[in-house]
Amino acid sequence: MQGQNISDIIEAYLKQILNESTRVEIRRSEVAELFNCVPSQINYVINTRFTIQRGYLVQSKRGGGGYIRIEKVKLLDDRDMLDTLIGLVGHQISQRDTLAIVQKLYEDNAIERRDANLILAATSHQTLALNDRQLEAELRARILTSLLNHLRYERE
């Protein structure tokens, strides 16, 4: 809220635009120049202030005509539960525990049967097929966390 540092100022600038339209599209270097900072500071602001937990979706493209686009999305009611579950997942998780979490989501009507099956298919031992047990559990955790994060908000 305060305008004490550049990151806060840039954050306020972007949010002010987002007050009027649901999305803002910028050229990173232009905004950096506008606020007299290095381009990577824009990434810092986005990574710390425009996260999915706060209801922002960010997309970007490099190369000529590149951009960074920030979109405000509507968060769903289940997000506290999702936070809890993401905490449970941690940085690694077994297939067995994954099944438990997915079943819980299904029972709570957070996802449909179809989604549940997709998630289980994507995270199964057979699919991941890594030799390294540890790596597999970590990867499963990342995939599951990412999927849970996507359940947070509603698409138009």
Next chain:
Amino acid sequence: MQGQNISDIIEAYLKQILNESTRVEIRRSEVAELFNCVPSQINYVINTRFTIQRGYLVQSKRGGGGYIRIEKVKLLDDRDMLDTLIGLVGHQISQRDTLAIVQKLYEDNAIERRDANLILAATSHQTLALNDRQLEAELRARILTSLLNHLRYERE
């Protein structure tokens, strides 16, 4: 979506024509002149935006009266659509091609928006977060293949 670079503009131009007829036939040099770019840029646009993964067939002929013809095809009409796609995936696939395939599935009503987003989340570079580029592409292929196979019996 973007109108920032020439490639996007040319893409939009061609797709607008394809909205009205199922195929478009151009003379490369004419389109290049129309958009004030070098002829090989047309090839770049076609190679990056009108791939088979996205549901486009491209044919061309050189010499006098030469042309480039782009045709929009429906994968759903293909009896073995899933097999075709799985073949395209192969044993490794980039995030870019994954996006193309998933978008095509969505366009052709093979999957819903929600499923599309889940699949993309599960296979993104950020989610997989492996150091090994090769391993990442292989893993992405396995996950995508697994999901595609899932559509097979999830379907009816």
Next chain:
DNA sequence: TTAACTTTGACTAATATTGACTATTATTAT
């Protein structure tokens, strides 16, 4: 004083643009 947060910049990655050179097909001249 220390832990968290911010700022910076060197290096990396992705995407787009350009043009020289090559390949193919059609047309014309012999």
Next chain:
DNA sequence: ATAATAATAGTCAATATTAGTCAAAGTTAA
């Protein structure tokens, strides 16, 4: 017919134009 020439499109690598990552250094607040 055949060879030369013209009229196309294709390939590829160099360069340009963006954004991303990461860790070191600086700043602030508890």
